[in-house]
Amino acid sequence: xxxxxxxxxxxxxxxxTTGNFCQHCGAQLGGRFCNSxxxxxxxxxxxxxxxxxxxGGATVRAGSHRAAAxxxxxxxNLPWWIAGVAMFVLIFFxxxxxxxxxxxxxxxxxxxxxxxxTGTPPDISQMSPLEAADRLFERxxxxxxxxxxxxAQAFLPMAVAAYxxxxxxxxxxxxxxxxxxxxxxxxxxxxxxxLEIIEQDPNHxxxxxxxxxxxxxxxxxxxxETHYRRILEIYDxxxxxxxxxxxxxxxxxxxxxxxxxxxxxxx
Numbered sequence: 001x002x003x004x005x006x007x008x009x010x011x012x013x014x015x016x017t018t019g020n021f022c023q024h025c026g027a028q029l030g031g032r033f034c035n036s037x038x039x040x041x042x043x044x045x046x047x048x049x050x051x052x053x054x055x056g057g058a059t060v061r062a063g064s065h066r067a068a069a070x071x072x073x074x075x076x077n078l079p080w081w082i083a084g085v086a087m088f089v090l091i092f093f094x095x096x097x098x099x100x101x102x103x104x105x106x107x108x109x110x111x112x113x114x115x116x117x118t119g120t121p122p123d124i125s126q127m128s129p130l131e132a133a134d135r136l137f138e139r140x141x142x143x144x145x146x147x148x149x150x151x152a153q154a155f156l157p158m159a160v161a162a163y164x165x166x167x168x169x170x171x172x173x174x175x176x177x178x179x180x181x182x183x184x185x186x187x188x189x190x191x192x193x194x195l196e197i198i199e200q201d202p203n204h205x206x207x208x209x210x211x212x213x214x215x216x217x218x219x220x221x222x223x224x225e226t227h228y229r230r231i232l233e234i235y236d237x238x239x240x241x242x243x244x245x246x247x248x249x250x251x252x253x254x255x256x257x258x259x260x261x262x263x264x265x266x267x
Contacts, residue, residue, distance in 0.1 A: 051189055130173055133162035137176045144183065156184055171197050171204060172245040178210040182217070190214040198227075203234050206249060209256050216263070225267055228260040235260075 009016055047053065127135065136159035143151030163169060163177040178193035191214035197207025212227035235257045239246070246253055 024249050044201045051186075129162070129166035130169070133159065133166045134176065134190060136162050140183065152183070156180060160184065160186075161231065171201060171207065172248065175210055175245065175249075178214065182210070182214055187214050187218045189219075191218065203230075205235070205238055205253055205256055206229060206245060207261070209252065212260070212263070221267075225264065228263050231256055232258040233262070240262060 036051035121194055138157055138214065139155050139209050140159050143149075143155065144175045160177065160180050163173060163180070169177065174193050174197045178197075180185070181190035181193060191211060194207050195215055197204050197212060201207065208227045208231050212224045212231070215221075215224040215227065239256075
């Protein structure tokens, strides 16, 4: 579909749209955004009101914002990014594929995931802000699990920004946002997201795991140890709690105790 004479076309899906984000696929159309967390920045603001990072005075368009994300995730940091995140994401994605609600089948094979990352973007115009954020999150995770760094780089800032727009987030949404920030190597933001979970639910295994991993990658070993020890203290009982996000991420839950024991054995 092409845009009318008065309505610009989305550069991702080519559908007519207005505003800063495409209502069909979530692509950023314009506006001013933080290069660190992807949050929208008010005109004239010197610092991002989401993460506190200093922002430039110039308006950031979609292309340059995406280039900033590529610089963060790609280049010399790409081997670390793949080694540190891809296996964790693959475990997540496989678990997610098993518990998705009935509907169009989600791609799971390498060919299918590659197509998902580069084909027609999902239509998010009829979704709630959180549902739209979750779809963009799945798109990023699908790209990572398929080894498609270009797809992950393209949609990562959109997904982060979508979760910021969907606030206040439930605990699963905060876990997704922490994973996205960790994937982008925004480790301070990833830790902050995880601590938000723990503040609301001190025994939440996904929050504790996300906090431990982010702290570990930040070199904050004492804090990582605190979260890993807490996981071991509560794991047997807490892992049986009937939470939807525990079912959704069951393949992560089952390895947390082993991960915690492995870390603490080296302390």
